[in-house]
Amino acid sequence: xxxxxxxxxxxxxxxxxxxxxxxxxxxxxxxxxxxxxxxxxxxxxxxxxxxxxxxxxxxxxxxxxxxxxxxxxxxxxxxxxxxxxxxxxxxxxxxxxxxxxxxxxxxxxxxxxxxxxxxxxxxxxxxxxxxxxxxxxxxxxxxxxxxxxxxxxxxxxxxxxxxxxxxxxxxxxxxxxxxxxxxxxxxxxxxxxxxxxxxxxxxxxxxxxxxxxxxxxxxxxxxxxxxxxxxxxxxxxxxxxxxxxxxxxxxxxxxxxxxxxx
Amino acid sequence: xxxxxxxxxxxxxxxxxxxxxxxxxxxxxxxxxxxxxxxxxxxxxxxxxxxxxxxxxxxxxxxxxxxxxxxxxxxxxxxxxxxxxxxxxxxxxxxxxxxxxxxxxxxxxxxxxxxxxxxxxxxxxxxxxxxxxxxxxxxxxxxxxxxxxxxxxxxxxxxxxxxxxxxxxxxxxxxxxxxxxxxxxxxxxxxxxxxxxxxxxxxxxxxxxxxxxxxxxxxxxxxxxxxxxxxxxxxxxxxxxxxxxxxxxxxxxxxxxxxxxxxxxxxxxxxxxxxxxxxxxxxxxxxxxxxxxxxxxxxxxxxxxxxxxxxxxxxxxxxxxxxxxxxxxxxxxxxxxxxxxxxxxxxxxxxxxxxxxxxxxxxxxxxxxxxxxxxxxxxxxxxxxx
Numbered sequence: 001x002x003x004x005x006x007x008x009x010x011x012x013x014x015x016x017x018x019x020x021x022x023x024x025x026x027x028x029x030x031x032x033x034x035x036x037x038x039x040x041x042x043x044x045x046x047x048x049x050x051x052x053x054x055x056x057x058x059x060x061x062x063x064x065x066x067x068x069x070x071x072x073x074x075x076x077x078x079x080x081x082x083x084x085x086x087x088x089x090x091x092x093x094x095x096x097x098x099x100x101x102x103x104x105x106x107x108x109x110x111x112x113x114x115x116x117x118x119x120x121x122x123x124x125x126x127x128x129x130x131x132x133x134x135x136x137x138x139x140x141x142x143x144x145x146x147x148x149x150x151x152x153x154x155x156x157x158x159x160x161x162x163x164x165x166x167x168x169x170x171x172x173x174x175x176x177x178x179x180x181x182x183x184x185x186x187x188x189x190x191x192x193x194x195x196x197x198x199x200x201x202x203x204x205x206x207x208x209x210x211x212x213x214x215x216x217x218x219x220x221x222x223x224x225x226x227x228x229x230x231x232x233x234x235x236x237x238x239x240x241x242x243x244x245x246x247x248x249x250x251x252x253x254x255x256x257x258x259x260x261x262x
Numbered sequence: 263x264x265x266x267x268x269x270x271x272x273x274x275x276x277x278x279x280x281x282x283x284x285x286x287x288x289x290x291x292x293x294x295x296x297x298x299x300x301x302x303x304x305x306x307x308x309x310x311x312x313x314x315x316x317x318x319x320x321x322x323x324x325x326x327x328x329x330x331x332x333x334x335x336x337x338x339x340x341x342x343x344x345x346x347x348x349x350x351x352x353x354x355x356x357x358x359x360x361x362x363x364x365x366x367x368x369x370x371x372x373x374x375x376x377x378x379x380x381x382x383x384x385x386x387x388x389x390x391x392x393x394x395x396x397x398x399x400x401x402x403x404x405x406x407x408x409x410x411x412x413x414x415x416x417x418x419x420x421x422x423x424x425x426x427x428x429x430x431x432x433x434x435x436x437x438x439x440x441x442x443x444x445x446x447x448x449x450x451x452x453x454x455x456x457x458x459x460x461x462x463x464x465x466x467x468x469x470x471x472x473x474x475x476x477x478x479x480x481x482x483x484x485x486x487x488x489x490x491x492x493x494x495x496x497x498x499x500x501x502x503x504x505x506x507x508x509x510x511x512x513x514x515x516x517x518x519x520x521x522x523x524x525x526x527x528x529x530x531x532x533x534x535x536x537x538x539x540x541x542x543x544x545x546x547x548x549x550x551x552x553x554x555x556x557x558x559x560x561x562x563x564x565x566x567x568x569x570x571x572x573x574x575x576x577x578x579x580x581x582x583x584x585x586x587x588x589x590x591x592x593x594x595x596x597x598x599x600x601x602x603x604x605x606x607x608x609x610x611x612x613x614x615x616x617x618x619x620x621x622x623x624x625x626x627x628x629x630x631x632x633x634x635x636x637x638x639x640x641x642x643x644x645x646x647x648x
């Protein structure tokens with residue numbers, strides 16, 4: 001099956017040449033439901049994500065962006081095609097191995113933050129460490145260090161509801177990074193934030209991706225943050241329609257020079 | 263993760279209180295109603311308990327329970343004494359007699375006639391006087407509750423308290439005079455009639471004339487004698503029924519269980535406590551899980567295994583079970599304690615606490631099962647849905 005993306009070659013960017021491929025999807029398909037009610041969410045998607053690259057998935061609602069990051073993150077099984085993430089194919093893994101792999105290598109940032117409201121922000125950030133078997137004291141120390149890095153070192157004992165939306169998203173980013181994953185998937189990370197806060201959050205993500213050779217896949221509708229992408233993949237009707245170069249590498253260089261996001 | 267599971271539960275205070283309340287309610291109702299039932303059933307064999315010492319009770323084979331008196335011939339006593347293995351056998355009269363108080367009122371009382379020589383089967387404890395005082399002329403001993411309630415004299419002043427019967431007071435039984443020589447401390451009985459102790463020979467004079475007046479024979483087995491075997495031997499030799507003390511207690515309890523609606527009434531109350539507790543707990547716990555479904559999905563997406571989530575939910579269920587159970591039995595115990603001076607029957611046994619604990623565990627596991635089923639079927643991809 002030929003996807004739209006095969007007709008539109010990926011535009012080389014500063015992020016891609018010579019870099020290791022973290023995610024490689026070929027002809028990935030996914031259908032929800034059966035029979036007349038079947039909905040083809042992915043109709044043969046080809047896409048690569050390189051180490052240290054920030055790839056944005058954009059497109060109208062229902063075009064398959066969320067399905068694609070769900071498949072890439074390993075929280076949803078594809079129906080067909082191939083998809084390797086950090087050299088591993090989820091389809092060849094047992095369920096518990098996939099869960100363990102996800103816990104060690106994938107970080108998540110959600111649109112609604114998904115911070116557990118009854119835990120302090122330090123406890124929220126420590127969760128991935130605990131999932132990976134770290135002792136509680138070590139997990140809390142790492143969580144506090146990470147919160148300090150995102151500028152929330154003074155708020156470790158607050159509960160999420162006491163923080164602003166931007167601060168909560170920074171906590172979510174800290175939680176996504178605390179266990180040093182190699183792939184970060186972000187679902188509309190700025191849609192619940194105002195413009196200025198959204199910019200700051202993206203600067204932070206951009207900086208982290210560059211600093212740690214982390215691959216970022218960001219689903220967004222927010223055109224104001226396109227400037228942070230290394231590449232932008234436009235999706236429609238389950239296809240990658242076009243991949244264009246973004247200016248993320250310039251932003252990263254500028255951010256590094258000015259200390260943005262700190 | 264265990265600590266996080268507990269914090270997730272504890273910090274959602276309204277839900278936590280609701281869940282614990284459900285468990286507490288179930289635990290309290292089961293324990294409280296169970297304790298009253300056990301207390302009532304214990305009272306049915308109060309006379310056996312209070313008789314103390316005898317290893318074996320011998321009676322007419324048709325007797326169904328302690329108050330079901332079917333007198334035997336006086337010769338039965340010697341026949342029992344002749345059975346090998348019987349160290350000692352004493353007669354006991356037990357009957358419901360009408361007592362005429364000195365103000366002219368009548369009151370039905372349980373009259374127990376003890377062996378004249380040994381006074382075997384006497385009251386468990388004395389508040390005033392001694393059991394041996396029964397050897398005095400016309401002597402009777404009255405139980406303390408009876409003396410201060412049904413046998414008490416009218417208040418001396420209008421609106422005043424009744425005057426309890428005391429040592430030296432007299433009463434009339436079947437036209438014969440009885441003189442109170444002691445006040446005993448007895449277990450409250452099921453029928454709650456006053457208990458009057460006297461000697462066997464005097465009791466048979468108090469009682470209306472009958473050909474047979476030997477109600478029970480109290481037997482002590484020879485040292486080292488197997489009580490069950492001796493019961494069988496007595497039955498075979500005399501044609502009478504013989505039971506160990508515990509067997510006779512159970513026979514009495516089972517009579518009330520089988521022939522009254524008491525167990526059904528209490529069973530319904532206990533069942534209602536269980537069902538209501540299970541519904542409240544199940545609903546609140548499931549609601550708590552639903553509220554946290556997005557976060558549980560997030561944990562699942564971030565790499566938490568199903569086994570860990572299962573453990574977290576079970577830990578939450580066990581913690582509410584323990585806390586709710588503790589509060590429930592605490593409340594039931596407080597109720598029992600606060601009612602200790604009243605006629606209410608209340609007996610909290612470890613078996614009852616164990617049953618209540620098992621019921622609470624079942625309730626919490628049922629509640630957890632609903633949540634576990636939901637979480638196990640949860641797709642981690644839910645986290646990306648708006």
